[in-house]
Amino acid sequence: xxxxxxxxxxxxxxxxxxxxxxxxxxxxxxxxxxxxxxxxxxxxxxxxxxxxxxxxxxxxxxxxxxxxxxxxxxxxxxxxxxxxxxxxxxxxxxxxxxxxxxxxxxxxxxxxxxxxxxxxxxxxxxxxxxxxxxxxxxxxxxxxxxxxxxxxxxxxxxxxxxxxxxxxxxxxxxxxxxxxxxxxxxxxxxxxxxxxxxxxxxxx
Numbered sequence: 548x549x550x551x552x553x554x555x556x557x558x559x560x561x562x563x564x565x566x567x568x569x570x571x572x573x574x575x576x577x578x579x580x581x582x583x584x585x586x587x588x589x590x591x592x593x594x595x596x597x598x599x600x601x602x603x604x605x606x607x608x609x610x611x612x613x614x615x616x617x618x619x620x621x622x623x624x625x626x627x628x629x630x631x632x633x634x635x636x637x638x639x640x641x642x643x644x645x646x647x648x649x650x651x652x653x654x655x656x657x658x659x660x661x662x663x664x665x666x667x668x669x670x671x672x673x674x675x676x677x678x679x680x681x682x683x684x685x686x687x688x689x690x691x692x693x694x695x696x697x698x699x700x701x702x703x704x705x706x707x708x709x710x711x712x713x714x715x716x717x718x719x720x721x722x723x724x725x726x727x728x729x730x731x732x733x734x735x736x737x738x739x740x741x742x743x744x745x746x747x748x749x750x751x
Contacts, residue, residue, distance in 0.1 A: 554653070556589075556592070557700060560696040560697050562689065564691055583720065585602035585652070598655065608649060615642075616640045654670050678701060679700075712745040713742065713743060720734060721736055
């Protein structure tokens, strides 16, 4: 199975956040999606027990714009949750607005294929079919679940990488778990990540 089975999608929306873990309670987004965020987007469309889709690169198609954002939090960590009438509180964040990304990936093996089947090709076909049909296992989002996209589908000819974007991120979260599949908690980071001519490539 030396052939590379490639897949792509495009996602756009009014708001996004890909949180830097070093910002604590003051949520601040990276300037572009993380590897793990893109893995999650691929999995929203199609996944396989013995294979997964590995993000290879992302094209940033809109200017990078940050904006302050506040939302009411009423989740399980709010003060007084154990008692009826526990109060909500506001979360403040620095998010991205008006985002658009073209995401490219390649199907990779997590365990040996059952029965020596070509599970890489099968996952590629499943992904492309479901993406075209607009059928997803769960609703894709741009970071937080409230940031739903206004477009999620095949690549469009009208969008292109912003070649004027040149950025360097000293350290960027790669993954939350120590393995691509069925892993334990163990965050990993990529160092000196560069967005060149609007393209962020992930080390293999």
